[in-house]
Amino acid sequence: MKRIAFYGSSLLSSYWNGAATYYRGLLRDLAGRGYHVTFYEPDAFERQSHRDIDPPDWAQVRVYPATHEAMRAVVAEAAEADIVVKASGVGVFDDELLEGVTAAARPEAIRIFWDVDAPATLAEMRGNPGHALHRAMPDLDLVLTYGGGPPVVSAYEGFGARACIPVYNALDPETHHPVPPDPRFTADLAFLGNRLPDREERVQTFFLVAAARLPERTFLLGGSGWESRGLPVNVRHLGHVSTRDHNAFNVSPLAVLNIARESMAAVGYSPATRVFEAAGAGGCLITDAWVGLDLFLKEGEEVLVARDGRDVAEHVAALTPERARAIGEAARRRILSEHTYARRGAQVDAIFRDEASRKRESRQTERSVA
Structure with missing residues (x-):
């Protein structure tokens, strides 16, 4: 066998x-x-x-x-x-x-x-x-x-x-782990995901609304398919981001955002690969809310949870580099212990x-x- x-x-x-x-x-x-x-x-x-x-x-x-x-x-x-x-x-x-x-x-x-x-x-x-x-x-x-x-x-x-x-x-800790920050990915909040019909409305709700509410902050959008989408002036689009760059993408911004596709969020218990990649790199993760999240990370200590773009904007506005680092380190400890x-x-x-x-x-x- x-x-x-x-x-x-x-x-x-x-x-x-x-x-x-x-x-x-x-x-x-x-x-x-x-x-x-x-x-x-x-x-x-x-x-x-x-x-x-x-x-x-x-x-x-x-x-x-x-x-x-x-x-x-x-x-x-x-x-x-x-x-x-x-x-x-x-x-x-x-x-x-x-x-x-x-x-x-x-x-x-x-x-x-x-x-x-x-x-x-x-x-x-x-x-x-x-x-x-x-x-x-x-x-x-x-x-x-x-x-x-x-x-x-x-x-x-x-x-x-x-x-x-x-x-x-x-998490595969040999692949996703802390690395030095990369200036290419410097931002207050970064999101990585391809443009899909089941995701686009939620990207608008959680990411683009937050960017519009914080015009003085910088936002980074990675993933294919967004070229034709109108974006706020403070959102920089990268296109496809190779997996070899994911570690730097996750640690260079102040925080990274996970947005479950609508169908995944509705079912719950569906952590995206990005959740574990970000935690493995020690990045500070903000995620949309979905049932079952507590099986993987603890809200407020190992992950920040948002119900809409207003919540995302409030998290970003209140987040200090010290707290972001503490959340990322706590998430990495939890994932290394339980979810490899x-x-x-x-x-x-x-x-x-x-x-x-x-x-x-x-x-x-x-x-x-x-």
């Missing part, structure tokens, strides 16, 4: 791919536990021309052309794995990949759907009785999610999942082992009955 075939968006590029850090942290830890990981990613969405890591020594990465022929070829390789994972949001042939790898996997292999955007997936399933996941669910052993907590678990179980287990985002990818990797390893044992016992029972 050591060979993992993982079909996801991209391991090599974080370009329009927020799950990259999550994949890297978890799979590197699992490789350290003796798993052989093969990650299959399509050559799509210009990600290969925006790689921010080289192919790692802890995973074999198979980049395949975004064609039906190439997709069918990599699907067939699922038959060689002990654990077959189809992640959500690959973006190319998602339904065909799910159905293909589920069918190709050996009977004794563990079949997993790993949802990195559960609110979106569940909304699609509610609106489409013919969704591919409805058809695949009876053949899946597990659904894992990177957020969502009890609401998502209940929803997936309602759709027939044998088991749904959240495996939250976390080493802990998540141990969790996933235990999940894999338990599921392998369950399947062995089930097969033995079937043979004895026969």
